[in-house]
Amino acid sequence: MSAPHAAAPYYFVPGPSKWPMLAGTSLLVTMIGASGWVNDASWGPAVNIAGVLATILVLYFWFGDAIGESEAGQYNKRIDLSYRWSMSWFIFSEVMFFAAFFGALFYARAISMPWLGDLDHKIIWPDYAAQWGSGGPAGVTDAFTTMTPFWIPTINTALLLLSGVTLTISHHALRAGHRAQTAIWLFATILLGAIFMGFQVYEYMHAYSDLNLKLTSGIYGSTFYMLTGFHGFHVTLGAIMLSVVLYRVLKGHFTADNHFGFEGAAWYWHFVDVVWLGLYVVVYWL
Incomplete structure:
Protein backbone atom coordinates (compact mmCIF):
# COMPACT_ATOMS: atom_id res chain seq x y z
CA MET A 1 0.00 0.00 0.00
CA SER A 2 1.30 3.42 -0.88
CA ALA A 3 -1.57 5.70 -1.85
CA PRO A 4 -2.48 8.48 0.63
CA HIS A 5 -4.86 7.29 3.34
CA ALA A 6 -7.16 10.27 2.86
CA ALA A 7 -7.79 9.40 -0.80
CA ALA A 8 -10.66 7.01 0.02
CA PRO A 9 -12.80 7.79 3.10
CA TYR A 10 -14.86 4.60 2.69
CA TYR A 11 -13.97 0.93 3.11
CA PHE A 12 -13.06 -0.29 -0.34
CA VAL A 13 -14.83 -3.49 -1.39
CA PRO A 14 -13.54 -5.00 -4.66
CA GLY A 15 -15.94 -6.34 -7.24
CA PRO A 16 -16.46 -10.04 -8.03
CA SER A 17 -13.15 -11.75 -8.76
CA LYS A 18 -12.26 -14.94 -10.58
CA TRP A 19 -8.97 -15.35 -8.71
CA PRO A 20 -10.24 -17.21 -5.61
CA MET A 21 -11.90 -19.87 -7.77
CA LEU A 22 -8.85 -20.20 -10.01
CA ALA A 23 -6.54 -20.37 -6.98
CA GLY A 24 -8.60 -23.16 -5.45
CA THR A 25 -8.68 -25.06 -8.74
CA SER A 26 -4.93 -24.76 -9.28
CA LEU A 27 -4.21 -25.89 -5.72
CA LEU A 28 -6.51 -28.88 -6.23
CA VAL A 29 -4.60 -29.80 -9.38
CA THR A 30 -1.32 -29.39 -7.47
CA MET A 31 -2.39 -31.81 -4.73
CA ILE A 32 -3.82 -34.34 -7.19
CA GLY A 33 -0.48 -34.33 -8.99
CA ALA A 34 1.40 -34.63 -5.69
CA SER A 35 -0.70 -37.61 -4.62
CA GLY A 36 -0.06 -39.29 -7.95
CA TRP A 37 3.65 -38.50 -7.73
CA VAL A 38 4.15 -40.10 -4.31
CA ASN A 39 2.23 -43.16 -5.50
CA ASP A 40 4.52 -43.53 -8.55
CA ALA A 41 1.87 -42.57 -11.10
CA SER A 42 3.44 -41.64 -14.44
CA TRP A 43 1.23 -38.54 -14.76
CA GLY A 44 1.91 -37.30 -11.21
CA PRO A 45 4.99 -35.08 -11.75
CA ALA A 46 3.57 -33.33 -14.83
CA VAL A 47 0.21 -32.61 -13.19
CA ASN A 48 1.90 -31.40 -9.99
CA ILE A 49 4.22 -29.04 -11.85
CA ALA A 50 1.32 -27.74 -13.96
CA GLY A 51 -0.66 -27.03 -10.78
CA VAL A 52 2.25 -25.21 -9.15
CA LEU A 53 2.84 -23.04 -12.23
CA ALA A 54 -0.89 -22.26 -12.46
CA THR A 55 -0.93 -21.27 -8.77
CA ILE A 56 2.04 -18.95 -9.24
CA LEU A 57 0.37 -17.36 -12.27
CA VAL A 58 -2.87 -16.81 -10.37
CA LEU A 59 -1.03 -15.24 -7.43
CA TYR A 60 0.88 -12.96 -9.80
CA PHE A 61 -2.28 -11.49 -11.29
CA TRP A 62 -4.20 -11.50 -7.99
CA PHE A 63 -1.52 -9.57 -6.12
CA GLY A 64 -1.13 -7.37 -9.17
CA ASP A 65 -4.78 -6.36 -8.87
CA ALA A 66 -4.29 -5.52 -5.17
CA ILE A 67 -1.23 -3.41 -5.95
CA GLY A 68 -3.13 -1.62 -8.70
CA GLU A 69 -5.98 -0.83 -6.31
CA SER A 70 -3.52 0.55 -3.78
CA GLU A 71 -1.75 2.72 -6.33
CA ALA A 72 -5.10 4.00 -7.56
CA GLY A 73 -5.79 5.49 -4.11
CA GLN A 74 -8.64 3.15 -3.23
CA TYR A 75 -7.16 2.07 0.13
Whole structure:
Protein backbone atom coordinates (compact mmCIF):
# COMPACT_ATOMS: atom_id res chain seq x y z
CA MET A 1 0.00 0.00 0.00
CA SER A 2 1.30 3.42 -0.88
CA ALA A 3 -1.57 5.70 -1.85
CA PRO A 4 -2.48 8.48 0.63
CA HIS A 5 -4.86 7.29 3.34
CA ALA A 6 -7.16 10.27 2.86
CA ALA A 7 -7.79 9.40 -0.80
CA ALA A 8 -10.66 7.01 0.02
CA PRO A 9 -12.80 7.79 3.10
CA TYR A 10 -14.86 4.60 2.69
CA TYR A 11 -13.97 0.93 3.11
CA PHE A 12 -13.06 -0.29 -0.34
CA VAL A 13 -14.83 -3.49 -1.39
CA PRO A 14 -13.54 -5.00 -4.66
CA GLY A 15 -15.94 -6.34 -7.24
CA PRO A 16 -16.46 -10.04 -8.03
CA SER A 17 -13.15 -11.75 -8.76
CA LYS A 18 -12.26 -14.94 -10.58
CA TRP A 19 -8.97 -15.35 -8.71
CA PRO A 20 -10.24 -17.21 -5.61
CA MET A 21 -11.90 -19.87 -7.77
CA LEU A 22 -8.85 -20.20 -10.01
CA ALA A 23 -6.54 -20.37 -6.98
CA GLY A 24 -8.60 -23.16 -5.45
CA THR A 25 -8.68 -25.06 -8.74
CA SER A 26 -4.93 -24.76 -9.28
CA LEU A 27 -4.21 -25.89 -5.72
CA LEU A 28 -6.51 -28.88 -6.23
CA VAL A 29 -4.60 -29.80 -9.38
CA THR A 30 -1.32 -29.39 -7.47
CA MET A 31 -2.39 -31.81 -4.73
CA ILE A 32 -3.82 -34.34 -7.19
CA GLY A 33 -0.48 -34.33 -8.99
CA ALA A 34 1.40 -34.63 -5.69
CA SER A 35 -0.70 -37.61 -4.62
CA GLY A 36 -0.06 -39.29 -7.95
CA TRP A 37 3.65 -38.50 -7.73
CA VAL A 38 4.15 -40.10 -4.31
CA ASN A 39 2.23 -43.16 -5.50
CA ASP A 40 4.52 -43.53 -8.55
CA ALA A 41 1.87 -42.57 -11.10
CA SER A 42 3.44 -41.64 -14.44
CA TRP A 43 1.23 -38.54 -14.76
CA GLY A 44 1.91 -37.30 -11.21
CA PRO A 45 4.99 -35.08 -11.75
CA ALA A 46 3.57 -33.33 -14.83
CA VAL A 47 0.21 -32.61 -13.19
CA ASN A 48 1.90 -31.40 -9.99
CA ILE A 49 4.22 -29.04 -11.85
CA ALA A 50 1.32 -27.74 -13.96
CA GLY A 51 -0.66 -27.03 -10.78
CA VAL A 52 2.25 -25.21 -9.15
CA LEU A 53 2.84 -23.04 -12.23
CA ALA A 54 -0.89 -22.26 -12.46
CA THR A 55 -0.93 -21.27 -8.77
CA ILE A 56 2.04 -18.95 -9.24
CA LEU A 57 0.37 -17.36 -12.27
CA VAL A 58 -2.87 -16.81 -10.37
CA LEU A 59 -1.03 -15.24 -7.43
CA TYR A 60 0.88 -12.96 -9.80
CA PHE A 61 -2.28 -11.49 -11.29
CA TRP A 62 -4.20 -11.50 -7.99
CA PHE A 63 -1.52 -9.57 -6.12
CA GLY A 64 -1.13 -7.37 -9.17
CA ASP A 65 -4.78 -6.36 -8.87
CA ALA A 66 -4.29 -5.52 -5.17
CA ILE A 67 -1.23 -3.41 -5.95
CA GLY A 68 -3.13 -1.62 -8.70
CA GLU A 69 -5.98 -0.83 -6.31
CA SER A 70 -3.52 0.55 -3.78
CA GLU A 71 -1.75 2.72 -6.33
CA ALA A 72 -5.10 4.00 -7.56
CA GLY A 73 -5.79 5.49 -4.11
CA GLN A 74 -8.64 3.15 -3.23
CA TYR A 75 -7.16 2.07 0.13
CA ASN A 76 -7.35 4.00 3.38
CA LYS A 77 -6.63 3.44 7.09
CA ARG A 78 -9.39 0.87 7.41
CA ILE A 79 -7.90 -1.22 4.62
CA ASP A 80 -4.45 -0.77 6.13
CA LEU A 81 -5.73 -2.10 9.46
CA SER A 82 -7.36 -5.06 7.72
CA TYR A 83 -4.08 -5.95 6.03
CA ARG A 84 -2.22 -5.71 9.32
CA TRP A 85 -4.65 -8.01 11.10
CA SER A 86 -4.61 -10.43 8.16
CA MET A 87 -0.82 -10.60 8.12
CA SER A 88 -0.73 -11.02 11.89
CA TRP A 89 -3.10 -13.98 11.79
CA PHE A 90 -1.20 -15.48 8.86
CA ILE A 91 2.06 -15.34 10.81
CA PHE A 92 0.25 -16.81 13.83
CA SER A 93 -0.82 -19.75 11.65
CA GLU A 94 2.80 -20.19 10.64
CA VAL A 95 3.80 -20.20 14.31
CA MET A 96 1.35 -23.05 14.90
CA PHE A 97 2.68 -24.85 11.83
CA PHE A 98 6.22 -24.90 13.17
CA ALA A 99 4.98 -25.57 16.70
CA ALA A 100 3.59 -28.88 15.44
CA PHE A 101 7.01 -30.00 14.19
CA PHE A 102 8.83 -28.75 17.26
CA GLY A 103 6.23 -30.60 19.30
CA ALA A 104 6.89 -33.81 17.37
CA LEU A 105 10.60 -33.42 18.06
CA PHE A 106 9.94 -32.83 21.76
CA TYR A 107 7.68 -35.87 21.98
CA ALA A 108 10.23 -38.11 20.28
CA ARG A 109 13.13 -36.95 22.44
CA ALA A 110 11.51 -36.37 25.83
CA ILE A 111 8.79 -39.02 25.88
CA SER A 112 9.12 -41.79 23.29
CA MET A 113 12.89 -42.29 23.43
CA PRO A 114 13.16 -42.64 27.25
CA TRP A 115 10.08 -44.87 27.22
CA LEU A 116 11.61 -47.24 24.66
CA GLY A 117 14.84 -47.37 26.67
CA ASP A 118 13.36 -48.15 30.08
CA LEU A 119 13.68 -51.48 31.90
CA ASP A 120 10.33 -52.78 30.64
CA HIS A 121 11.63 -52.73 27.06
CA LYS A 122 15.12 -54.11 27.68
CA ILE A 123 13.80 -57.64 27.11
CA ILE A 124 12.59 -56.70 23.63
CA TRP A 125 15.53 -54.47 22.66
CA PRO A 126 18.42 -55.26 25.03
CA ASP A 127 21.01 -53.38 22.95
CA TYR A 128 19.00 -50.20 22.50
CA ALA A 129 20.48 -47.08 24.09
CA ALA A 130 18.06 -44.21 24.58
CA GLN A 131 20.34 -41.59 23.05
CA TRP A 132 19.10 -39.03 20.57
CA GLY A 133 20.40 -39.64 17.09
CA SER A 134 19.90 -43.38 17.02
CA GLY A 135 18.02 -45.12 14.24
CA GLY A 136 15.51 -46.61 16.66
CA PRO A 137 15.42 -49.87 18.62
CA ALA A 138 14.34 -52.14 15.76
CA GLY A 139 17.51 -51.66 13.71
CA VAL A 140 15.65 -51.15 10.41
CA THR A 141 17.50 -47.99 9.37
CA ASP A 142 20.98 -47.74 7.93
CA ALA A 143 23.72 -46.26 10.08
CA PHE A 144 24.08 -42.48 9.79
CA THR A 145 25.96 -39.60 11.38
CA THR A 146 24.08 -36.83 13.18
CA MET A 147 24.43 -33.15 12.33
CA THR A 148 26.57 -30.72 14.31
CA PRO A 149 26.32 -26.91 14.55
CA PHE A 150 29.73 -26.41 12.91
CA TRP A 151 30.18 -24.83 10.58
CA ILE A 152 27.42 -24.33 8.05
CA PRO A 153 24.52 -24.03 10.55
CA THR A 154 26.47 -21.45 12.54
CA ILE A 155 27.35 -19.50 9.40
CA ASN A 156 23.71 -19.60 8.32
CA THR A 157 22.68 -18.28 11.74
CA ALA A 158 25.02 -15.33 11.30
CA LEU A 159 23.66 -14.74 7.79
CA LEU A 160 20.04 -14.62 8.94
CA LEU A 161 20.82 -12.40 11.92
CA LEU A 162 22.71 -10.03 9.63
CA SER A 163 19.81 -10.06 7.17
CA GLY A 164 17.50 -8.93 9.96
CA VAL A 165 19.82 -5.99 10.58
CA THR A 166 20.03 -4.99 6.92
CA LEU A 167 16.24 -5.22 6.58
CA THR A 168 15.76 -2.98 9.61
CA ILE A 169 18.19 -0.43 8.18
CA SER A 170 16.28 -0.55 4.89
CA HIS A 171 13.01 0.06 6.74
CA HIS A 172 14.42 3.06 8.59
CA ALA A 173 15.74 4.44 5.30
CA LEU A 174 12.27 4.13 3.76
CA ARG A 175 10.69 5.92 6.72
CA ALA A 176 13.26 8.68 6.29
CA GLY A 177 12.42 9.01 2.59
CA HIS A 178 15.79 7.72 1.31
CA ARG A 179 14.65 5.46 -1.52
CA ALA A 180 18.12 4.60 -2.85
CA GLN A 181 19.37 3.45 0.56
CA THR A 182 16.16 1.49 1.03
CA ALA A 183 16.77 -0.41 -2.20
CA ILE A 184 20.45 -1.07 -1.46
CA TRP A 185 19.87 -2.51 2.02
CA LEU A 186 16.85 -4.46 0.84
CA PHE A 187 18.91 -6.01 -1.94
CA ALA A 188 21.57 -6.92 0.64
CA THR A 189 18.87 -8.70 2.68
CA ILE A 190 17.74 -10.72 -0.34
CA LEU A 191 21.33 -11.60 -1.18
CA LEU A 192 21.99 -12.85 2.35
CA GLY A 193 18.87 -15.01 2.12
CA ALA A 194 20.07 -16.46 -1.19
CA ILE A 195 23.46 -17.28 0.32
CA PHE A 196 21.68 -18.96 3.25
CA MET A 197 19.78 -21.19 0.85
CA GLY A 198 22.95 -22.02 -1.07
CA PHE A 199 24.62 -23.19 2.14
CA GLN A 200 21.56 -25.25 3.06
CA VAL A 201 21.60 -27.00 -0.31
CA TYR A 202 25.28 -27.82 0.22
CA GLU A 203 24.49 -29.06 3.74
CA TYR A 204 21.80 -31.40 2.39
CA MET A 205 24.16 -32.77 -0.26
CA HIS A 206 26.78 -33.38 2.43
CA ALA A 207 24.25 -35.04 4.74
CA TYR A 208 22.98 -37.39 2.03
CA SER A 209 26.29 -38.36 0.46
CA ASP A 210 28.75 -38.21 3.35
CA LEU A 211 26.66 -38.76 6.50
CA ASN A 212 24.04 -41.11 5.01
CA LEU A 213 21.41 -38.98 6.76
CA LYS A 214 18.12 -39.23 4.90
CA LEU A 215 14.45 -38.54 5.44
CA THR A 216 14.08 -42.26 6.15
CA SER A 217 16.76 -42.28 8.86
CA GLY A 218 14.32 -42.84 11.70
CA ILE A 219 12.70 -40.08 13.69
CA TYR A 220 15.96 -38.11 13.74
CA GLY A 221 16.16 -37.89 9.97
CA SER A 222 12.48 -37.16 9.48
CA THR A 223 12.32 -34.37 12.07
CA PHE A 224 15.61 -32.87 10.87
CA TYR A 225 14.52 -32.60 7.25
CA MET A 226 10.96 -31.57 8.03
CA LEU A 227 12.08 -28.71 10.29
CA THR A 228 15.03 -27.47 8.25
CA GLY A 229 13.35 -28.16 4.92
CA PHE A 230 10.16 -26.25 5.70
CA HIS A 231 12.23 -23.44 7.16
CA GLY A 232 14.26 -23.26 3.97
CA PHE A 233 11.00 -23.16 2.00
CA HIS A 234 9.86 -20.22 4.11
CA VAL A 235 13.18 -18.44 3.57
CA THR A 236 12.64 -18.88 -0.17
CA LEU A 237 9.12 -17.46 0.06
CA GLY A 238 10.38 -14.57 2.16
CA ALA A 239 13.10 -13.78 -0.38
CA ILE A 240 10.50 -13.79 -3.17
CA MET A 241 8.30 -11.43 -1.16
CA LEU A 242 11.21 -9.08 -0.52
CA SER A 243 12.16 -9.21 -4.21
CA VAL A 244 8.67 -8.04 -5.15
CA VAL A 245 8.94 -5.30 -2.52
CA LEU A 246 12.31 -4.27 -3.96
CA TYR A 247 10.76 -3.99 -7.42
CA ARG A 248 8.00 -1.83 -5.98
CA VAL A 249 10.53 0.36 -4.15
CA LEU A 250 12.34 0.96 -7.42
CA LYS A 251 9.02 1.80 -9.06
CA GLY A 252 8.31 4.37 -6.35
CA HIS A 253 5.26 2.62 -4.91
CA PHE A 254 5.90 3.34 -1.23
CA THR A 255 5.96 6.52 0.82
CA ALA A 256 7.53 7.24 4.19
CA ASP A 257 4.17 7.11 5.94
CA ASN A 258 2.38 4.42 3.97
CA HIS A 259 4.26 1.24 3.09
CA PHE A 260 2.58 -1.78 4.64
CA GLY A 261 3.61 -3.92 1.65
CA PHE A 262 7.17 -3.46 2.88
CA GLU A 263 6.27 -3.94 6.53
CA GLY A 264 4.27 -7.12 5.95
CA ALA A 265 7.18 -8.76 4.13
CA ALA A 266 9.54 -7.55 6.87
CA TRP A 267 7.34 -9.08 9.57
CA TYR A 268 7.47 -12.41 7.75
CA TRP A 269 11.24 -12.26 7.35
CA HIS A 270 11.81 -11.51 11.03
CA PHE A 271 9.50 -14.41 11.91
CA VAL A 272 11.63 -16.71 9.77
CA ASP A 273 14.74 -15.45 11.59
CA VAL A 274 13.22 -16.22 15.00
CA VAL A 275 12.19 -19.72 13.92
CA TRP A 276 15.73 -20.42 12.77
CA LEU A 277 17.18 -19.40 16.13
CA GLY A 278 14.96 -21.95 17.87
CA LEU A 279 15.74 -24.55 15.25
CA TYR A 280 19.48 -23.89 15.49
CA VAL A 281 19.48 -24.48 19.24
CA VAL A 282 17.08 -27.44 19.40
CA VAL A 283 18.12 -29.34 16.27
CA TYR A 284 21.85 -28.68 16.01
CA TRP A 285 22.97 -28.09 19.61
CA LEU A 286 20.75 -30.12 21.93
